[in-house]
């Protein structure tokens with residue numbers, strides 16, 4: 092990968108981030124409705140208090156000045172003050188981000204491993220019964236909304252059989268050591284992670300299956316067979332290695348989807364992460380938190396695409412520049 | 414005993430609800446050290462026959478009759494495991510349309526090395542690595558280029574790398590399916606010269622599939638002419654195509670038409686002459702001679718009865734009602 096290419100990509104990344112940040116500002120400052128109007132909804136609102144609030148949120152400045160203040164705060168890592176929690180937004184987000192990374196990270200990892208594995212199984216026996224089973228099941232799971240899958244799991248595992256906790260991050264009031272705490276969190280993690288995994292692994296397996304089926308008919312696959320390589324080697328070394336390129340692209344797109352899914356799943360399972368925070372902030376009109384959460388999600392998606400772009404360069408010798 | 418003995422082989426493809434017979438009861442032999450050429454126009458079953466040898470036919474194909482023996486071992490019905498041991502060590506393949514025959518994301522030397530190590534798991538990596546460079550050198554690719562990716566090679570180089578890879582496990586038989594089709598004239602000549610010299614230096618037997626008669630004439634000792642899935646004529650290249658002042662003694666009107674379409678074989682310069690129309694549809698059974706519809710000399714019997722193979726001279730066989738024993 093050439094430095095020039097990297098420089099070009101970094102420049103694009105910087106521009107994209109700037110545009111995203113600015114759009115986020117517009118979304119929350121230009122569109123009708125601001126926190127002061129919101130607080131004033133109750134009717135009798137002391138004009139003096141109102142003026143004070145306007146000043147507090149910097150709403151007395153012209154929009155363009157507000158914009159630069161916003162940029163300056165952002166550079167200093169100041170994301171504002173939550174109305175609801177009465178804490179800096181960074182503090183509020185701090186805990187939530189970790190929990191979401193835990194949930195989404197686990198689900199992503201399992202999704203990629205299981206999805207690719209199912210794709211390989213289906214593709215290497217294309218048009219067989221196991222292929223049909225995997226494909227139809229995947230289509231079914233894929234077409235179900237995350238919250239619906241989550242509710243079914245809650246019903247089966249929580250309400251019906253009581254084998255797994257269905258809500259929150261830890262069991263309230265449980266006193267154990269570090270190890271016990273980890274096990275408790277892991278048990279709480281299973282159902283929300285499983286929900287996210289089911290939907291996304293289904294999509295992933297379909298993508299890998301179809302990519303692999305396309306790759307299998309390439310001339311070099313016939314060469315690999317003619318060389319007398321084992322079936323296993325043919326699939327994992329030759330087919331999958333060539334199929335990784337579209338799969339990497341799919342992974343980048345998938346991060347956007349899984350973050351969207353996380354909002355639903357965290358809400359359904361009361362998992363105290365960004366998704367639940369966003370849901371609560373929408374309900375409680377906690378604009379600063381929402382603003383920051385949107386921004387973080389957007390940055391996560393942009394960053395993943397950036398990484399997948401670079402990965403593509405590394406993986407495909409044809410686009411690699413000396 | 415012949416190295417390769419194809420006996421009465423038929424290849425069927427399942428298509429939709431019916432099936433198509435691409436190779437119809439074909440028999441042929443390749444002797445040790447011999448170069449056999451297979452010609453015929455597009456769709457006559459050359460590739461299907463070639464792929465049948467190492468059992469590499471696509472999933473919708475089946476070998477519905479006959480036997481294929483290589484070095485005395487029967488390949489039809491052999492387990493995949495046993496076949497994998499034979500592939501590349503006994504029979505290597507250079508594929509039609511080699512532009513994409515090398516894995517695009519693997520370096521060329523790695524791909525050749527893989528062929529060696531796959532069949533000899535105890536191979537010393539250094540020895541094997543040296544052999545890779547030696548092979549590349551043999552086909553005229555400098556060691557400095559060994560670590561290239563296929564897309565960094567020209568078409569001719571790719572084909573030569575493919576040939577180097579085919580030689581990696583010292584196979585006794587090399588099947589080359591239109592090894593020069595996608596190349597320019599200069600590269601074509603280079604590849605043909607390479608195959609010809611390798612045949613002698615490596616003691617290789619060659620089954621070369623082509624629709625280019627002059628390529629066959631350049632490299633092969635014997636020629637088999639296929640039409641619509643059957644062998645219509647076979648004999649020494651010298652006799653069938655003519656060589657060193659001797660005129661072509663082809664007996665089958667199809668072979669004659671092919672020769673006529675090749676200006677550098679002394680024929681008239683018109684492809685249309687004697688070869689209008691298309692080969693018949695192979696998904697319906699055919700009575701009579703398959704070539705009758707396109708044959709200028711077709712008689713009544715040609716449409717009623719498929720001609721038997723007649724030995725017109727020692728080693729020269731033609732399947733035509735008009736064929737007559739040649740007076741020596």
Ligand SMILES: Nc1ncnc2c1ncn2[C@@H]1O[C@H](COP(=O)(O)OP(=O)(O)OP(=O)(O)O)[C@@H](O)[C@H]1O
Pocket residue numbers: 426427428433435453454455456457458459460461462471473509624695
């Ligand atoms: N995978 C397949 N499925 C169905 N039919 C096939 C398949 N491959 C080949 N055929 C048919 O079998 C017949 C013989 O094809 P084959 O590729 O062996 O011909 P060929 O002589 O190699 O032609 P060409 O000179 O174009 O390479 C053709 O009628 C073709 O349409």
Ligand SMILES: [Mg+2]
Pocket residue numbers: 459460461509590
């Ligand atoms: Mg062919």
